[in-house]
Amino acid sequence: MAQDVSSVTVESARPRLAVRRTREPPKNATGQIYCDHPDCHDHIPYFKRPCEWNKHMDKHDRPYKCTNPDCNKMLGFTYSGGLLRHQREVHKMNSQGKKLLCPYPDCNRSSGKGFTRQENLKEHLRRLHRGGDGRSPDDPISLEANEPENSPVLLPLHPSKRKRHTSESYSSSEEEGSNPFDLRDEITRLRREVIKKDSRLDELEKELKQLRRLIQNG
Known part of the structure; x- marks a missing residue:
């Protein structure tokens, strides 16, 4: 069967719409939409709406591809959330394709791999960098994933007057502890x-x- 869908990548924003295919859903003699993929020949599924067929075809075509060169031989994902999770956990990227780093340059988490989730960064800021007013910076740094890790770091616009300096002796387990x-x-x-x-x-x-x-x- 000819390929009827192009691969989808997630780089700058989370895709919210299903993949659009170039062909119309196949229909039987009675007008019912069905799957004509070889994997479904033994148990042919039928669908009431084209969007249901379209979503089902994602399982066969796996159109959501990772653009990282190390993953060029890997199969695509059947839904956008699977690709985003792969990028977040394997490539340390958030949904905008950026690294999440601590905005304080004296912190050992301000460079390197960064955080995999926005919630983890916020928790890190709350526990280790609370100033006199008890608030964390509003605008944490996020570097583009393709930028070198030694790129100049931008400070928050309104940093707290007092900072709790973090030494290299802090381990990740201590930072994540209660x-x-x-x-x-x-x-x-x-x-x-x-x-x-x-x-x-x-x-x-x-x-x-x-x-x-x-x-x-x-």
Whole structure:
């Protein structure tokens, strides 16, 4: 069967639409859409809509390809999420094809492989670089994946006045470990939020009762 779909790559943005094929879905004599791929000859599936057939064909064609030269012999992926996960875990790239690095130049995580997930970088900033105001930089550095790791590093626009300097002695396990003081503060904050929400809920219930009385009396 002739190839009817071109490979898809994810470099700058997450693809949100299914792959469009150059041919129309095949139909039988009664007008039902079906799969004519050789792998489905023994158990031919039928589809109500063309988009269902299109999604099914991704399993056969595997159109989502990695553009990294080391992966040129690897089969493509059946869906865009599989390719993005491969790029994130194997090539240390985020969904925009960039490396996630710590924005503080004195930190040992400001260069090298970086972080595989935005959440990990935010957690690193929260635990190791909290300033006097307790906030982390709003704009962490993200280098293009094809740039050399020794490229000039841009600082955040509004860095905290006080920085907690990170030495090379910090290991990744220490950075990822739990801080009991941070956890205690977080628990206290969550409890306060629950109390506030409960109070607000009581107020809303009172207002609702008053409205019901007004409606009944009216």
